[in-house]
Amino acid sequence: MEGPRSPLEAELPQVLDFLNKKLRTDASWSIAAEYPTAFSSNNLHNMRIIADEGSVLSHAVMKPLIIKSPHVIFKVGAIGSVVTDDQHQGQGYSTQIIKDCLKSATEQSCDIAILWTDLFDFYRRMGFELAGSEVSFVIEENFDVPPINLRFSTDNKVSPDAIYRLYAAHSVNSVRTIEETRKFLSIPQTKVYTAWEPNGQLAAYAIEGKGADLGGYIHEWGGSVSKLMALFAFIRAQKDQPYTIICPRHATNLIQALQTKDVTMNHGYLGMIKLVNFDQLAAKIKRAFRAEGIADIVLEKHPNHFVFGVGQDLYTINNETDMVRLLFGPVDFRGLGIFKEETAIKLEKILPLNLWIWGWDSI
Ligand SMILES: CC(C)(COP(=O)(O)OP(=O)(O)OC[C@H]1O[C@@H](n2cnc3c(N)ncnc32)[C@H](O)[C@@H]1OP(=O)(O)O)[C@@H](O)C(=O)NCCC(=O)NCCS
Known part of the structure; x- marks a missing residue:
C-alpha cells in the first residue's frame, strides 16, 4: 500500500478510470468533463490517491479557489470525489486522504476547506461542520413579469466572454479566467438559458445542471434582477414544470423579487466547512x-x-x-x-x- 500521494501525470487516466467506475457508472462522459479545473493536469498536485500494486484504492481531490467578497478575499480548498474501492472501505483510507488534503490546504494558505456531501457524521469526525447559507426557490408556477424587450435563448453556444462580463459583476465570486468559463460551458448535461438585449448584448444568463448533479437546479446566474426575473419566467414556461434556483443569502434584491411569486423558499447550508x-x-x-x-x-x-x-x-x-x-x-x-x-x-x-x-x- 502506498500513499496518500499525488498521482503521476501518466497515472491520471487510470485514476479517472477508477473514479468513472465508482462514481459515474451510468454516465456516458468522464468525471473530468464535469470538473475541468479540478481534474486538469495543473491540479495534479492536489489530487491524492492510495494505491496498491498498480491499482487505485482510494481518492480525493482538492481545488483551491480564490473567493472575492466585499470585506474579505478568501482562499478556499474545495474537496471532492472522495471514494474508496468497496473491497477496501473501513480501513481508514478516506480519512487519511482527506487529512492529507487538509494538510495541503493549510500549506497552500487556504483559510478554510469546504465540501458537499450527505455523509455529515463521517466528515464531522474530521472537524467539518455544516455552515454558510444558501437560499433556494422552487418555482412552482408560471409567473408574469412587466413587459421587457429581451430575446430568450436555450442555445448553449454562448460566448464565454459575455457570460464572464456578467459573472464579474457579482459581489461575491471566485477568480476565474474566460478560458475556465469556456470549459464550464461545455460540461455535459448543462443547459444554458440566456436573455439578450435588442442590440445583441447579453442581459442575463442562467445555468442548469452539471454532469450527474444539479439537474433541475439553476446553480449559476447573472444579470440585473429585472432581467433575471424575465429569464426565470421564460425558463418556467419552457420547462412546463417546477425547477429550483439556488441563491446566496446576500442576493437580497433577487430574493425579494422571487418571494413575490408562487415559489417555495428553503434555507440551507452552503456546505461542510472546516477552518484550516x-x-x-x-x-x-x-x-x-x-x-x-x-x-x-x-x-x-x-x-x-x-x-x-x-x-x-x-x-x-x-x-x-x-x-x-x-x-x-x-x-x-x-x-x-x-x-x-x-x-x-x-x-x-x-x-x-x-x-x-x-x-x-x-x-
Ligand atoms: C464514504 C467513503 C468515502 C469512506 O471511505 P473509507 O475509506 O471506507 O473511509 P474510512 O475507512 O476512512 O472511514 C470509514 C469510517 O467512516 C464510517 N462511514 C462510512 N460511511 C459513513 C456514513 N455514510 N456516515 C457516517 N459514517 C460513515 C464508517 O462507519 C467507518 O467508521 P469506523 O472507522 O468507525 O468503522 C466510502 O464509503 C465510499 O467510497 N463510499 C462511496 C462513495 C461516496 O459516498 N463518497 C462520498 C462522496 S462525498
Whole structure:
C-alpha cells in the first residue's frame, strides 16, 4: 500500500478510470468533463490517491479557489470525489486522504476547506461542520413579469466572454479566467438559458445542471434582477414544470423579487466547512472590522478555546465547529442571547461572512 500521494501525470487516466467506475457508472462522459479545473493536469498536485500494486484504492481531490467578497478575499480548498474501492472501505483510507488534503490546504494558505456531501457524521469526525447559507426557490408556477424587450435563448453556444462580463459583476465570486468559463460551458448535461438585449448584448444568463448533479437546479446566474426575473419566467414556461434556483443569502434584491411569486423558499447550508488557517482568517476578519471603524474586535485562538467579541463583551468558544458557525453562519447574534445589543450590532457589520461558491466551482 502506498500513499496518500499525488498521482503521476501518466497515472491520471487510470485514476479517472477508477473514479468513472465508482462514481459515474451510468454516465456516458468522464468525471473530468464535469470538473475541468479540478481534474486538469495543473491540479495534479492536489489530487491524492492510495494505491496498491498498480491499482487505485482510494481518492480525493482538492481545488483551491480564490473567493472575492466585499470585506474579505478568501482562499478556499474545495474537496471532492472522495471514494474508496468497496473491497477496501473501513480501513481508514478516506480519512487519511482527506487529512492529507487538509494538510495541503493549510500549506497552500487556504483559510478554510469546504465540501458537499450527505455523509455529515463521517466528515464531522474530521472537524467539518455544516455552515454558510444558501437560499433556494422552487418555482412552482408560471409567473408574469412587466413587459421587457429581451430575446430568450436555450442555445448553449454562448460566448464565454459575455457570460464572464456578467459573472464579474457579482459581489461575491471566485477568480476565474474566460478560458475556465469556456470549459464550464461545455460540461455535459448543462443547459444554458440566456436573455439578450435588442442590440445583441447579453442581459442575463442562467445555468442548469452539471454532469450527474444539479439537474433541475439553476446553480449559476447573472444579470440585473429585472432581467433575471424575465429569464426565470421564460425558463418556467419552457420547462412546463417546477425547477429550483439556488441563491446566496446576500442576493437580497433577487430574493425579494422571487418571494413575490408562487415559489417555495428553503434555507440551507452552503456546505461542510472546516477552518484550516484560523490565524490568517482572523487577521482578514479583524482588518474588515477595523475598516468599518470597529477596532476593538477580539478573535483569538488559544490552545483549547477561542475568545470572541468586541471590547469587554467577550465570550469563550470551546469548539472549532461553533466558531465556524459564528463566522460563516447561519447565526443570529441577537438571538444567541450572549452578546450585548450594541456588540451584536457591531458583529453584524461583517458577520456572518458573505461566503458564496457558485455551482461551477463546487466539486
Ligand atoms: C464514504 C467513503 C468515502 C469512506 O471511505 P473509507 O475509506 O471506507 O473511509 P474510512 O475507512 O476512512 O472511514 C470509514 C469510517 O467512516 C464510517 N462511514 C462510512 N460511511 C459513513 C456514513 N455514510 N456516515 C457516517 N459514517 C460513515 C464508517 O462507519 C467507518 O467508521 P469506523 O472507522 O468507525 O468503522 C466510502 O464509503 C465510499 O467510497 N463510499 C462511496 C462513495 C461516496 O459516498 N463518497 C462520498 C462522496 S462525498
